[in-house]
Amino acid sequence: MLGTVAALYRYPVKALQAEALARAEVVASGFAGDRGRALFIQNRDHPRAGKTYRGKENRLLHTVASIADAEDLALGAGLTVEVANDRPHYFDAEPVSIVFDTWIRELEALAGREVDPLRFRPNIVAVAAPAFAESEQQLVGRRLRVGAVTFDVVSPITRCVTPSYDIATGEPDVALHRTIVAGRGNIMGIYCRVIVPGTIVPGAAIEPA
DSSP: OOEEEEEEEEOSBTTSOOEEESSEEEETTEETTTTOBEEEEOOTTSTTTTSBOOTTTOTTGGGOOSHHHHHHHHHHTTOOEEEEOOSSOOOSSOSEEEEEHHHHHHHHHHHTSOOOGGGGOOSEEEEEOTTOOOOHHHHTTOEEEETTEEEEEEEEEEOOSGGGBOTTTOOBOHHHHHHHHHHHTTEEEEEEEEEEOEEEOTTOEEEEO
């Protein structure tokens, strides 16, 4: 066994607050309801006109849960956004992300302080088994069973600046960003694809499939 599930999250609106789950229904395309809506920038003169409004554009987005609050943040930045929900999900890359606590502990040792895993917006936060020693890169190509769900590990997750924003306040932490880049090669967590859909609950075992 590689570990167990400590917590499950989805993000009903892309770039907004996490929603903790007592039970995750995982379909072929990812966690049901994950990033099922997104805000798109309408200003024609903006570099991301017609594209999603993200934490990179506004470091306070992840501090709010409602679309109305996100629209107010956009207006405060001089932007107009429109909600879209015509896709099952609005992902940047692969559908499911997993972060093991050992990787967070490595970063904490480098940074000299605690780091909230939610900075990395994972779907699954895992507690590693005592013998677990794999890096993200070492898990790529592996097949994992998590509860009733089977995943293929596709790639490590290369991080943008967003994890340097405080979860509660949005304040940037330049030192933490530099530590992630220099100390961990700008990597935290793994991307996975769903092979066998099913249900996951906290406490579920994570093991090779």
